[in-house]
Amino acid sequence: MEYLLPIYSSWMLCIPVREKYILMTNILHCQSPEKHPAAENSTDTKTTTVAQGSFVIRESLLSGEKALHASMAFQEGEVLSEIGFRSLVIAPNYLSVQFGEAEHGMLFPAHLEYINHSCSPNVFFDVDARHLRALRTIAPGEELCFFYPSTEWSMNQSFQCNCRADNCLGFIEGAAHLEESVLESYELSNHIKAMKQRNRAA
Numbered sequence: 001m002e003y004l005l006p007i008y009s010s011w012m013l014c015i016p017v018r019e020k021y022i023l024m025t026n027i028l029h030c031q032s033p034e035k036h037p038a039a040e041n042s043t044d045t046k047t048t049t050v051a052q053g054s055f056v057i058r059e060s061l062l063s064g065e066k067a068l069h070a071s072m073a074f075q076e077g078e079v080l081s082e083i084g085f086r087s088l089v090i091a092p093n094y095l096s097v098q099f100g101e102a103e104h105g106m107l108f109p110a111h112l113e114y115i116n117h118s119c120s121p122n123v124f125f126d127v128d129a130r131h132l133r134a135l136r137t138i139a140p141g142e143e144l145c146f147f148y149p150s151t152e153w154s155m156n157q158s159f160q161c162n163c164r165a166d167n168c169l170g171f172i173e174g175a176a177h178l179e180e181s182v183l184e185s186y187e188l189s190n191h192i193k194a195m196k197q198r199n200r201a202a
């Protein structure tokens, strides 16, 4: 399977990325349906089914916030989606995912961009195996969320997390800014492990 699609010219990427950035600056954290039941069936929410019915993009018509939800159950360890990168970016941006020590890309399929951060994630972007994997059982309707520092070393846009997890870390800046004692409780990409090890040795 070809994971890296031909690189688009930078101007083609520039406009949609900027639009999403404006819309999504306040929704960098997951808000699980269990803790926000009103949002689940709100008439102010637009839903779009993607990936042959596996997922639903929920968009708030009030704020423009988007989030990807499972529309079927997944078991722990199950692969939800293969992942690739439709283009590379020179520097990380709000929607890019880091898949190597100096490699950042825009996700393919693009709907995976709507997976927000949580300090208690239910999916893991395994950029080494090139798939999205369930970290625990996921119920239909549950929002998918991953731990940004599991792939991101130093984010260009840090943010105050409001995921409401019991173990919420607060300010999220990337793995470079977290203690190893914190990181070791999460599944991490190989490049994050290598960079942390090098950082420790320095």
Ligand SMILES: [Zn+2]
Pocket: 029, 118, 119, 120, 161, 162, 163, 164, 165, 167, 168, 169, 170
């Ligand atoms: Zn949090």
